Amino acid sequence: MSNLALIAMLLMLMALAYHLGLTRSRAVASHRDVRLHSRPGYYGTLVALWCGLPAFALFLLWSLFAAQLVDTLVVQQLPVDLVASLSDRELQTLMRRIAALADGRGVAGGGSPEELAAAAHMARLETIGQLSLAAVTAVVAVVGLVFARRRISPHWQARNHVERVITIALGASSAIAIFTTIGIVLSMLGEALRFFSFIHPADFFFGTVWNPRFSSAGAGAQGQFGLLPLLWGTLMVSVIALLVAIPVGLMTAIYMAEYASPWLRSVAKPIIEILAGIPTIVYGFFALTVIGPFLSMLGDLVGINIRTTSAMTAGIAMGIMIIPFVSSLSDDIITQVPKSLRDGALGLGATKSETIRQVVLPAALPGIVGAFLLAASRAIGETMIVVLAAGNNPVLHANPFEAVSTITVTIVNQLTGDMDFASPQSLVAFALGLTLFVITLGLNVIALVVVRKYRQQYE
Amino acid sequence: MTLSIEQRREHRLTTIEKSLARRHRKENGFRRLGLAAVLAGLTLVTILFASILTKGIPAFWQATLYTEIHFDPEVIDLPPAPVREAGETPYAFNERHTQWMTQVGLVNWQSLIDASLERALGEEVEPRQLRDLRALVASGERYALRDRFIADPSLLGDTVTIKMLAGADVDVWVKGNIDRDLPDARQQLSPQSRAWIDVLQDEDVLRQSFSTALFVNTDSRSSLASAGLAGAFMGSLFMMLVVIALSVPIGVSSAIYLEEFAPKNRLTDLIEININNLAAVPSIVFGLLGASIFIGYLGLPISAPLVGGLVLTLMTLPTIIIATRASLRSIPPSIRQAALGIGASRVQTVFHHVLPLALPGILTGSILGVAQALGETAPLLLIGMNAFVANVPGTPLEQSTALPVQIYLWQGNELRNFFEARTSAAIIVLLGLMLSLNALAIWLRKKFETRW
Amino acid sequence: MDTSTHSPSQAPSAATPSVSLGNGESRISRAKDKVKLKAESVDVFYGDTQAIKSIDLDIFENEVLAFIGPSGCGKSTFLRCLNRMNDTIDICRVEGRITLDGKDIYAPERDVVLLRAQVGIVFQKPNPFPKSIYENIAYGPRLHGLAKRKAELDDIVESSLRRAGLWEEVKDRLDKPGTGLSGGQQQRLCIARTVAVSPDVILMDEPCSALDPIATAKVEQLIDELSESYTIVMVTHNMQQAARVADRTAFFHMGDLVEVDSTDNIFTNPQDQRTHDYITGRFG
Structure with missing residues (x-):
């Protein structure tokens, strides 16, 4: 709560600073009978920024490091032999108990004298910390205010300064996207390297058996972490999905772009695009309760045994999910093919379908291939459908009606439940994630370059 | 050149005429193929929605018992609830209150329910049949009864008609979701329980009633019939608040920077x-990022909506940036030139002229991004949001689950013939929320659409 | 054919009708034997707006007929009616009767594929397919199954390119993409592509508007040569061009066909005030 109070105080100071800057600049303007460089509002904003920004930065730094500092100080004050006798985990528990005592929640049994003493110390430290933080930020804010207010003069280019701050803030926001990518790469690379300290990369990338065992089985029972069965399962499901999505999606796009009446287009397009907005978990459920049983029934009719959860079930559901993705991308690309090319073929006496197949599609091919690659990347990274409907059977086999497992399913399996980042059983998730990231990154980059080239060709 | 023009023309006409029928057949075949694809898409949408609606809508009504409960003073033998005294530490009060609550918990609330069912059935139930009797009522109802009493101790000695959820198996039986001809050994309910159900239905004590439990309860493992979405809904709400609070301002700012200020360089x-690529990175990768950085490195709490919101924010950012840039790009340069021409700075031009015009597009894109985040499941599994949580979270830092994750958890429940419907109902709720967000986006786009 | 009679210097100047008549008459008399295309009270609508108002026009075999008029006057629209290219525009509706060799081209049983093989079209902007030069020319014959053997197809490609005067320029790079040619070459490639189907009539929609003067001259010369064996109807925004290549010229204004006559008559002795104003540069 006192943090909130501090923030409120700073905001109030900033409001005051704005007002002071405003009045001061007006006074300057009227007294000396000169033109200010900027409108008074900018001087107000600038003074407020001078007042608030350094104080908030200080506050942020403090919030990041204060808890650690207090903990360290409290641990130092604890009896040395007590600390030495505790494991890391026990020490953490002790610190939690002390913290609970310090903020008045209390612990069951009331706590030992050492704990109570430490808690009192902690409470004292925290109070001191809060008070000094409040004092220091207030001083910084006021100093900033006074300094900026004094600088107000007709020559001070307040607007330019404010705009510089705005531009920097905007630029910083766009850097977040870069940091996200760096974060993804670093986090996965780091954990994957730790995994490779347990398992040799060759055993991972070229291993044909996936049998990780459980981390609780002990260090002696190290499992086998072969990527190939998972990669194979991923490929199988993705290929089935693309075999469903590409013909239907592409033909839909062609019909919508070339044949459909405006009425049909306006009705059917949004309906099919609804498919794109449905969460993947829903497709997974649909696969499990409708597609799987349906395939099973078909199998019974023909006399073969088809499992409810299989590569086929998951692939079909995923295909349905990707249909709108393929169709809307292809639609965009087909409609970008210039009308003059169509006219050229039609003018020679080609029928509509001949025009489409022999002129429009070849001309749109690079773009459409790009769209297919993006669809493939989406299929490979899709998770929930396969978690629910693929059957989780990490074995190398070629029967699409059998259960398979994929990279994404395995990531979920290995990382849900106990989150112990020290065993190869959980760390393998990051190695798998890195593999997945590299594969999809490759597909995306190729696709984006191809599509971009294609766009430029017809601009 | 062996043929003259005239000969060629003659030859050409006859050749083309001969092949025309075939070519038109091909044309029609191609067109039909296209139409078939469109119809296939429409059919799939229909099947998808039909299957979910037919399964899910019945689950909004649930077998419910309306019986008279007598708050028997002999059974409920309790001192008055403790009140915090002046000068008492919160800890000490807590201690006293816990003691009292333990006493409340020791009251045999179930016996009140047993007694009321006996009255409704009009027969004495032998102790060995108590199991069959208790199978009729959701096991969580005794706690509901307890909470009702705690909230209003004046009920002591009264007899009140109370609505209680029937057990999940009862609901399945009443709705006919299990084959009634199955042998006893494969039935979920004993023959005695089934016979009682018929009696209670005849007396209209047991009937279908709108399931408020679905909306006001949290998930439950012991009392399956009372499992609800409230916890997951709050979890999703907190996450969406985080997503809106972070991804919209950051996304819009970075789009403005890239579109209006950034120099065109490497x-x-x-x-x-990088942004285009991030938009196509599998969502589960963001989950790995969250697990490793937010939880492993920064030490944020596991299963917390705050972490979920942060992960979804990173995932949604590219969508919002791309939509905002498209929206900014559609504002004609003449507007910018006009503003710059009368002496506005670039910042002023963007914030006073371009941004207001681009606002509808930005809003639409942001809503669509948030809707997408609302339906996302996979990354949340990796940051522990699939944990079983029995409380409605009060802050974004408490353990929680989310709507799509709840769907995932429910579809995996072993009591399939009850939870398949429950899951579909949850899907309807989720889709309802997402479609309303989408409809809002479409409405905004229509309302503010400007053509240049 | 005598191309020298169509030098630009002769056309639009204020020469007396008697002088110019002799020149124009000779060509018309040669061409006038047979009506190839006949339009009878043709109206064209785009949605609710009428773009063409009740046009009657005879087009004779092996003549070069030019449509001139200010932009938006409907000349391109009318041209595209002649091989039903307007079918591709949803909101476009054609009323009235257009016949090719006496047969209604808008009759329900009429096959548009066959019609367009008989009435080819060349567009304003060169639009070669993104395929090789050879494939560009071979596309039409292949489409219609006109060549049974490869040799036959080779023959058609070569003769069409020769007819378009492009053979010498491209014979060594037939497998190179057609889009790699210069603008003028591309347009002649498109003409060769049309010629490869051996149509009776070639429609040209401002075929030189995207070309430089040298390329334009080449295309004009080509039109002249083609008029020996093809009926050519061309739209042009360039009056000098009409004067250089056309036997007859039709003047369109706001959806009306104002007048049609021998090119010389139109440019020297227009009957309608609007034609007069247009060719003297008062508007357009």
Whole structure:
């Protein structure tokens, strides 16, 4: 709560600073009978920024490091032999108990004298910390205010300064996207390297058996972490999905772009695009309760045994999910093919379908291939459908009606439940994630370059 | 050149005429193929929605018992609830209150329910049949009864008609979701329980009633019939608040920077490719990022909506940036030139003229991004949001689950013939929320659509 | 054919009708034997707006007929009616009767594929397919199954390119993409592509508007040569061009066909005030 109070105080100071800057600049303007460089509002904003920004930065730094500092100080004050006798985990528990005592929640049994003493110390430290933080930020804010207010003069280019701050803030926001990518790469690379300290990369990338065992089985029972069965399962499901999505999606796009009446287009397009907005978990459920049983029934009719959860079930559901993705991308690309090319073929006496197949599609091919690659990347990274409907059977086999497992399913399996980042059983998730990231990154980059080239060709 | 023009023309006409029928057949075949694809898409949408609606809508009504409960003073033998005294530490009060609550918990609330069912059935139930009797009522109802009493101790000695959820198996039986001809050994309910159900239905004590439990309860493992979405809904709500609070301002700012201020150089090119790529990175990768950085490195709490919101924010950012840039790009340069021409700075031009015009597009894109985040499941599994949580979270830092994750958890429940419907109902709720967000976006786009 | 009679210097100047008549008459008399295309009270609508108002026009075999008029006057629209290219525009509706060799081209049983093989079209902007030069020319014959053997197809490609005067320029790079040619070459490639189907009539919609003067001259010369064996109807925004290549010229204004006559008559002795104003540069 006192943090909130501090923030409120700073905001109030900033409001005051704005007002002071405003009045001061007006006074300057009227007294000396000169033109200010900027409108008074900018001087107000600038003074407020001078007042608030350094104080908030200080506050942020403090919030990041204060808890650690207090903990360290409290641990130092604890009896040395007590600390030495505790494991890391026990020490953490002790610190939690002390913290609970310090903020008045209390612990069951009331706590030992050492704990109570430490808690009192902690409470004292925290109070001191809060008070000094409040004092220091207030001083910084006021100093900033006074300094900026004094600088107000007709020559001070307040607007330019404010705009510089705005531009920097905007630029910083766009850097977040870069940091996200760096974060993804670093986090996965780091954990994957730790995994490779347990398992040799060759055993991972070229291993044909996936049998990780459980981390609780002990260090002696190290499992086998072969990527190939998972990669194979991923490929199988993705290929089935693309075999469903590409013909239907592409033909839909062609019909919508070339044949459909405006009425049909306006009705059917949004309906099919609804498919794109449905969460993947829903497709997974649909696969499990409708597609799987349906395939099973078909199998019974023909006399073969088809499992409810299989590569086929998951692939079909995923295909349905990707249909709108393929169709809307292809639609965009087909409609970008210039009308003059169509006219050229039609003018020679080609029928509509001949025009489409022999002129429009070849001309749109690079773009459409790009769209297919993006669809493939989406299929490979899709998770929930396969978690629910693929059957989780990490074995190398070629029967699409059998259960398979994929990279994404395995990531979920290995990382849900106990989150112990020290065993190869959980760390393998990051190695798998890195593999997945590299594969999809490759597909995306190729696709984006191809599509971009294609766009430029017809601009 | 062996043929004259005239000969060629003659030859050409006859050749073309001969092949015309075949070519038109091909044309029609191609067109039909296209139409078939469109119809296939429409059919799939229909099947998808039909299957979910037919399964899910019945689950909004649930077998419910309306019986008279007598709050028997002999059974409920309790001192008055403790009140915090002046000068008492919260800890000490807590201690006293816990003691009292333990006493409340020791009251045999179930016996009140047993007694009321006996009255409704009009027969004495032998102790060995108590199991069959208790199978009729959701096991969580005794706690509901307890909470009702705690909230209003004056009920002591009264007899009140109370609505209680029937057990999940009862609901399945009443709705006919299990084959009634199955042998006893494969039935979920004993023959005695089934016979009682018929009696209670005849007396209209047991009937279908709108399931408020679905909306006001949290998930439950012991009392399956009372499992609800409230916890997951709050979890999703907190996450969406985090997503809106972070991804919209950051996304819009970075789009403005890239579109209006950034110099066109290698770096901005890289950022551009990077953003397009991030939009296509599998969502589960963001989950790994969250697990490793937010939980492993920064030590944020596991299963917390705050972490979920942060992960979804990173995932949604590219969508919002791309939509905002498209929206900014559609504002004609003449507007910018006009503003710059009368002496506005670039910042003023953007914030006073371009941004207001681009606002509808930005809003639409942001809503669509948030809707997408609302339906996302996979990354949340990796940051522990699939944990079983029995409380409605009060802050974004408490353990929680989310709507799509709840769907995932429910579809995996072993009591399939009850939870398949429950899951579909949850899907309807989720889709309802997402479609309303989408409808809002479409409405905004229509309302503010400007053609240049 | 005598191309020298169509030098630009002769056309639009204020020469007396008697002088110019002799020149124009000779060509018309040669061409006038047979009506190839006949339009009878043709109206064209785009949605609710009428773009063409009740046009009657005879087009004779092996003549070069030019449509001139200010932009938006409907000349391109009318041209595209002649091989039903307007079918591709949803909101476009054609009323009235257009016949090719006496047969209604808008009759329900009429096959548009066959019609367009008989009435080819060349567009304003060169639009070669993104395929090789050879494939560009071979596309039409292949489409219609006109060549049974490869040799036959080779023969058609060569003769069409020769007819378009492009053979010498491209014979060594037939497998190179057609889009790699210069603008003028591309347009002649498109003409060769049309010629490869051996149509009766070639429609040209401002075929030189995207070309430089040298390329334009080449295309004009080509039109002249083609008029020996093809009926050519061309739209042009360039009056000098009409004067250089056309036997007859039709003047369109706001959806009306104002007048049609021998090119010389139109440019020297227009009957309608609007034609007069247009060719003297008062508007357009």
